Each structure stands twice: as C-alpha cells, then as structure tokens.
Amino acid sequence: xxxxxxxxxxxxxxxxxxxxxxxxxxxxxxxxxxxxxxxxxxxxxxxxxxxxxxxxxxxxxxxxxxxxxxxxxxxxxxxxxxxxxxxxxxxxxxxxxxxxxxxxxxxxxxxxxxxxxxxxxxxxxxxxxxxxxxxxxxxxxxxxxxxxxxxxxxxxxxxxxxxxxxxxxxxxxxxxxxxxxxxxxxxxxxxxxxxxxxxxxxxxxxxxxxxxxxxxxxxxxxxxxxxxxxxxxxxxxxxxxxxxxxxxxxxxxxxxxxxxxxxxxxxxxxxxxxxxxxxxxxxxxxxxxxxxxxxxxxxxxxxxxxxxxxxxxxxxxxxxxxxxxxxxxxxxxxxxxxxxxxxxxxxxxxxxxxxxxxxxxxxxxxxxxxxxxxxxxxxxxxxxxxxxxxxxxxxxxxxxxxxxxxxxxxxxxxxxxxxxxxxxxxxxxxxxxxxxxxxxxxxxxxxxxxxxxxxxxxxxxxxxxxxxxxxxxxxxxxxxxxxxxxxxxxxxxxxxxxxxxxxxxxxxxxxxxxxxxxxxxxxxxxxx
Numbered sequence: 266x267x268x269x270x271x272x273x274x275x276x277x278x279x280x281x282x283x284x285x286x287x288x289x290x291x292x293x294x295x296x297x298x299x300x301x302x303x304x305x306x307x308x309x310x311x312x313x314x315x316x317x318x319x320x321x322x323x324x325x326x327x328x329x330x331x332x333x334x335x336x337x338x339x340x341x342x343x344x345x346x347x348x349x350x351x352x353x354x355x356x357x358x359x360x361x362x363x364x365x366x367x368x369x370x371x372x373x374x375x376x377x378x379x380x381x382x383x384x385x386x387x388x389x390x391x392x393x394x395x396x397x398x399x400x401x402x403x404x405x406x407x408x409x410x411x412x413x414x415x416x417x418x419x420x421x422x423x424x425x426x427x428x429x430x431x432x433x434x435x436x437x438x439x440x441x442x443x444x445x446x447x448x449x450x451x452x453x454x455x456x457x458x459x460x461x462x463x464x465x466x467x468x469x470x471x472x473x474x475x476x477x478x479x480x481x482x483x484x485x486x487x488x489x490x491x492x493x494x495x496x497x498x499x500x501x502x503x504x505x506x507x508x509x510x511x512x513x514x515x516x517x518x519x520x521x522x523x524x525x526x527x528x529x530x531x532x533x534x535x536x537x538x539x540x541x542x543x544x545x546x547x548x549x550x551x552x553x554x555x556x557x558x559x560x561x562x563x564x565x566x567x568x569x570x571x572x573x574x575x576x577x578x579x580x581x582x583x584x585x586x587x588x589x590x591x592x593x594x595x596x597x598x599x600x601x602x603x604x605x606x607x608x609x610x611x612x613x614x615x616x617x618x619x620x621x622x623x624x625x626x627x628x629x630x631x632x633x634x635x636x637x638x639x640x641x642x643x644x645x646x647x648x649x650x651x652x653x654x655x656x657x658x659x660x661x662x663x664x665x666x667x668x669x670x671x672x673x674x675x676x677x678x679x680x681x682x683x684x685x686x687x688x689x690x691x692x693x694x695x696x697x698x699x700x701x702x703x704x705x706x707x708x709x710x711x712x713x714x715x716x717x718x719x720x721x722x723x724x725x726x727x728x729x730x731x732x733x734x735x736x737x738x739x740x741x742x743x744x745x746x747x748x749x750x751x752x753x754x755x756x757x758x759x760x761x762x763x764x765x766x767x768x769x770x771x772x773x774x775x776x777x778x779x780x781x782x783x784x785x786x787x788x789x790x791x792x793x
Contacts, residue, residue, distance in 0.1 A: 295378050295419045296357055297480075302372040304678035305616050307688045309440040310358040310372040314415045314534060314685075316541040317740035319408055323447025323753070324400050324434040325712070326731035327458070333726070334430025337383065341474040343457035344382040344425070348476045350453050353614035355380060355478035356441045357422055358415045360685070369684035372415070376478060380421050383474040391429025399761050400432065400733050401548035408544035408737035408765065413438045414536070439616070444709050444734055444751075445600055446614035451729065453612075455714050459725030492606045493672060500677040503670065507698050510592075510624055519702030520582055520593035520627075524746040524770050531742050534689055542767040544738040547776045549762040549783050556759045558791040566651045571597070571708045571752075572658035574762070574783075576630070576650055577790070578704065578750060581782030583627040584634030585643060586775060590627055596705035596745070597621045599665065604672055619675035621661050622699050629653060634786070643785035650790065674699075693743055700745040708752040709734050711760070731755055735763040741770040748776055 302310060312318040327335055348354055359375040392403070403426075413422045422438035435450045442449075516522055527540060551559070556570075563570055575597065583590065601617040602609035609615055633653060636644035664671050681692035712732040734753035739745065748771060754760025762783070764776055 296359070296375040297378065298359060298361075299356075299374045299376050302358070302374050304681060304688070305618075306358065306374060306440060307372050307685060308678065308692075309438070309616065310360075310415050311534065311685060311689055311693075312739075313358065313413055313438055313440060314360075314536065315531065315740070316411055316414075316537045317531065317743055318439065318542070319411050319544070319737040320413075320436050321439055321442075321444060321447065321736040322404055322407055322434055322436045322734070323444065323451060323709075324404075324432055324731075324733045325451040325455070325729045326432050327455070327727055328431070328730050330726050330728075335427055335433060336430065337386075337388075339458065339461065340386065340425075340427070340433075341383050342461060343454060344386070345474065345476045346457040346460075347450070347453045348380060348382065349479055350457075351450065351614045352376065352479045352481045353441055353446070354421060354423060354450075357418050357420075358438075358440050359418055360415050363684045366684055366686075369686045371683070372685055375418060376480070377419070377421060379475050379477055381473075381475045385421055385424045387424060387426045389426060389428050391431075396550065398548045399550060399763070400434070401546045401735075401763055403428070403434065404733070404735040404763060404765075405544060405546040407434065407436050408546070408735070410436075411541065412436075413440075439736075441616070442614040443600070443616050443618045444598075444707060444736070444753075445602075445611050446616075447734065448709055448712060448732075448753075449612050449614050451712070451732070452714055455725075455727060455729055458727040490605045491601075491672075491676060493604060493669060493676065495676045495679065496673055497680075499670060499673045500680070503674060504695075504698075507624075511698065514592045516702075518589075518591045520587050520590050520704070521702060521745075521747040521771065521775075522587070522590065523772065523775070524701075524741060526741050526746060526770065531693065531740065534686065537740065542738045542740045543769070544765050545768045545773060545776070546735060547764045547766075547773075547780045549764070549780050549787075551754070551760045551762070551787060553757055553759040555787060555791045556754065559787070562651075562790070563654075566655055567658070568651060568654040569658050570760075571706065572661065573650075573654040573790075574708070574750075574752065574787075575657055575706050576633075576654040577783055577786045578706065578779070579625060579627070579630045580634035580645070580650060580653075581643065581779055581786060582704070583631040584636075585782045586778050587627075588631070592624060592626060593703040594622060594624050594700065595703045596700060597661065598705065598707045599661075599671070601672065601675060619671050620705070621664055621671045622674075623660060625703075634782075643782045643789070645786045645789045647790060650786075696743050697746070700747075702747070703745060704748045704750060705745060706750040706752065707734075707736065710753075712753065712755045729755065731758050733761045733763065735765055738765050738767040738770075741767050746770055748779065 355377040357375045359373040363369040426434040598620045633646045633649035682688040732753045735751045748766045751763045
C-alpha cells in the first residue's frame with residue numbers, strides 16, 4: 266500500500282504545480298494559496314458549502330487579580346500576539362477548478378495575508394450566568410449562525426464573542442481547527458494577556474489592529490505525514506462488518522430509532538438554505554466536588570473520566586430512554602497528533618481528529634442501570650458500571666495502540682476521491698453507516714495553561730476559571746441522527762456536558778430525559 270500512497274502524493278504535487286496562481290494572487294485578494302486540501306479539509310469545506318454543519322465553540326471565563334475585565338485596549342494587542350503564534354487562524358478554504366476533471370473542483374488551503382483582529386471581535390453586555398445551563402443558551406444561538414462558506418476567501422473563518430468582559434467565546438469553522446485547537450487558542454490568549462507590557466498605552470498609540478499573518482511552512486495533508494500506511498484490507502473488512510451488522514439488526518432495534526430524517530436528503534452540493542440543521546443544546550454540569558470524587562474513583566478502578574461518562578450515558582439510553590433497543594453505535598473523537606511524523610503538539614492549531622466507533626450490545630448496559638424496587642430515580646449498579654467503564658477504556662486503548670483500526674478508518678478518507686465532487690459522491694452516502702443509531706462523546710479533557718504556571722502558582726494577573734465546549738449539530742441525513750455530547754472542564758471548577766442535536770430530528774424530551782438520567786447517575790456514583 267505504500268506504493269499506492271506515494272503515487273497519490275505525487276499526483277497532488279502535480280495538481281499544485283498545474284494551478285495558475287495569477288488569479289488567486291491578484292493584489293485585490295487578501296490570501297495566498299498554500300496547498301491542496303487533504304480529505305479532512307475537503308470534508309469540513311463541504312460541510313460549510315452545504316450548510317450541513319455550522320461551527321465549534323470553546324469558551325473560557327477570565328478573571329483578573331486586579332478585578333479588571335477584558336477590554337479592547339487589552340484584548341486587541343493580545344490577539345495580535347496570538348495571531349503570530351497561530352498562523353492557522355488565517356487559513357481559509359478556496360474552491361478551485363480541477364485541472365484533471367471538467368466541472369470538478371479542488372478545495373485548497375489558502376492563507377490570509379492580513380487580518381484586522383478588531384473586526385472579528387463582538388462585544389456583548391454581561392449575562393446572568395446560570396449554574397444549571399452554563400453558556401448552553403449562548404452556544405445554541407451561536408450554533409445557528411452560519412457565518413462562513415467556502416466562498417468567503419477574504420475574511421477569517423473565526424470570531425471571538427466577549428460577554429461582559431469575562432467570557433471569551435472562540436467560535437470557528439471546523440475547517441481551521443478541531444476542539445483541541447480551541448484549547449490552544451485560549452491558552453495562547455491567556456499567555457498573551459499575562460505578558461502584555463503594562464507600560465504601553467495602546468489605546469493612545471494606535472487604532473490599527475491589523476496583523477500580518479506569518480508565512481509558516483504548510484503542514485502536509487494527511488496521510489502524507491503518517492508513518493502508518495493505509496491497509497485496504499482493513500478498510501474493506503470494516504465496511505463488510507458494518508453492512509452485515511445493519512442487515513442483522515433492523516432499524517427499530519437501534520438507539521435513536523425514532524429520529525426523523527429530512528425526506529429530501531442531500532443529493533447535490535447545493536446549500537441547504539432553509540433545510541440546514543437548527544441546533545438545540547441541553548446541558549449537564551459535573552460540579553468540582555463530583556469531578557474530584559470521580560477522578561479519584563477512576564484512578565482506583567483503572568478507568569478514565571471519558572470512559573466513565575461514556576458508560577453512564579449508554580446506561581441511561583439503554584435503561585431509561587430506549588428500553589427496547591438492542592444495539593447502538595457510538596463515536597469517541599480522538600486526536601491524531603501523536604500518530605504523525607513529526608508528532609504535533611496540542612498547543613498548536615490543526616485539524617487532526619479521528620473517531621473510535623464501536624458497535625455496542627445494550628444488554629449489559631441496561632442491566633447496569635435497571636432500577637431496584639426501592640429506587641425512585643435512575644438505577645445504577647456501581648460494580649457493573651465500573652466494570653463497563655474499565656472495559657471501554659481497555660478497548661479504546663487497544664484500538665489506538667495495537668490494532669489502529671480507527672486510525673486506518675481516518676486515513677481511508679483519502680480513498681474517497683480527489684475532487685470535491687468525487688469525495689461527495691463516494692463518501693457522503695456512506696457516512697451514516699458508521700454513525701446513525703447512537704451518540705458521540707467528545708471530551709477535550711481538563712484545560713491547563715501552558716506549563717500551568719498562571720493557574721497553579723498565581724503568577725500573572727489573568728487566569729481562567731471555567732471552560733466550556735460545544736459543536737453544532739450535523740445534518741441528520743449525513744450524520745448520526747442522534748446526540749453529540751461535548752465535554753470540557755477545569756481543575757477546581759468542574760466540567761460541562763453540552764449535548765447538541767438537530768431540532769426536528771431528535772425529540773427535545775428524549776435529550777432532556779437522557780440528561781436527567783446522566784445527572785442522577787453521576788450524583789449516585791459520587792455519594793459514598
């Protein structure tokens with residue numbers, strides 16, 4: 266397979282050299298072409314073009330030892346510094362005609378030459394922070410903003426919303442980065458704020474907040490920088506197994522079998538317009554006290570917080586929400602940074618995400634959540650829950666360190682087609698096979714600043730006291746037609762689960778019942 270991949274890489278290089286850059290380097294344009302997009306860039310660019318997915322958001326609550334708040338005079342110079350650290354913030358998708366296929370197109374990665382950071386910050390009044398919902402209502406509003414498309418080549422595909430001078434919400438097109446990229450953004454912003462020169466009064470020295478986007482070396486598109494080569498047999502086998510599983514278990518036996526799909530479907534690369542997904546958000550908070558107990562118990566049992574929360578969610582779905590379902594498919598996104606050569610840092614902004622997608626039989630999970638005769642709320646058999654959590658962690662680690670099936674599936678995206686049209690035709694009709702009938706859980710982990718200096722020792726005026734994360738719903742016809750659970754938190758402040766779903770596809774009462782069961786079981790697990 267190495268020979269095949271080498272040939273495909275060479276073809277991409279030919280495609281680069283064959284493009285006439287004159288039009289795209291015109292002085293009236295504010296971007297330069299960097300390289301053709303790889304499969305992950307194609308996927309997210311097509312999501313934007315179709316309006317099948319809007320954005321991801323990572324919010325941080327900033328506090329100052331001097332009781333200061335975020336102001337333009339502080340934030341704009343910090344953002345200028347941040348831009349120099351993260352050239353990826355200047356990346357935009359560029360749709361270019363293919364030189365090989367008539368009427369076909371290639372997604373390129375372009376890079377803006379300059380950005381006036383002040384134009385992409387939105388200042389809003391203070392809000393009443395609800396400890397039950399967190400920033401969920403704001404996230405719901407932002408997820409239903411479709412700010413960018415593949416035709417937006419002269420403005421950055423991100424913006425920062427500042428609420429009451431405390432909450433800084435980084436909202437971006439998935440094309441420029443994944444969830445961990447949002448953590449990288451907030452880490453760099455915190456560091457920039459704590460390293461501002463207090464002697465410089467920027468408010469009186471300049472009103473120009475334009476920054477030149479650094480011309481860093483482009484990251485090779487995958488799989489060119491993955492030592493692990495594609496195994497065609499592994500990918501074919503995965504397709505065979507999921508097809509057989511779908512045949513053996515009728516749709517009514519799967520989780521979220523009552524989801525309603527758009528009858529028109531997605532047949533062409535035409536923006537959905539009024540049919541684009543409307544995201545709803547339901548939130549669950551894990552308090553700091555609960556989080557500390559759960560982390561301690563995870564260490565004692567050999568589980569992880571991700572595997573435990575995953576198990577609690579699946580137990581709730583099997584026991585409370587879908588008692589007649591027998592099977593489900595789940596997704597757990599993971600970073601591909603450690604699989605590249607050289608390895609990429611989580612302090613950098615990239616789109617490097619794969620997904621572990623096991624098919625789960627629900628019997629054991631239902632047994633772990635069955636109520637006893639004296640229980641009035643959600644049942645939980647602690648011994649069974651911990652056993653399932655440990656087993657899930659074991660399976661996930663084996664996949665990532667031994668079998669590499671999930672990494673192979675990610676690399677296999679490169680076989681879906683070089684042009685946007687081929688990628689859409691070959692790939693999008695099959696996305697539902699590996700997603701529909703379950704949920705996804707994306708846990709960014711506990712936020713830590715660079716070196717944890719600012720938070721642990723108190724050095725630096727600014728610190729982050731809360732972090733929340735969410736991503737919009739995908740159009741049900743091409744996604745899971747279920748729920749995505751987005752998790753993030755801070756040591757000393759607990760974590761948030763923001764559950765997103767498409768309105769009209771998944772019933773709101775279904776997700777509310779799911780959230781209620783998760784809250785109740787977490788409470789029971791943390792009561793000794």
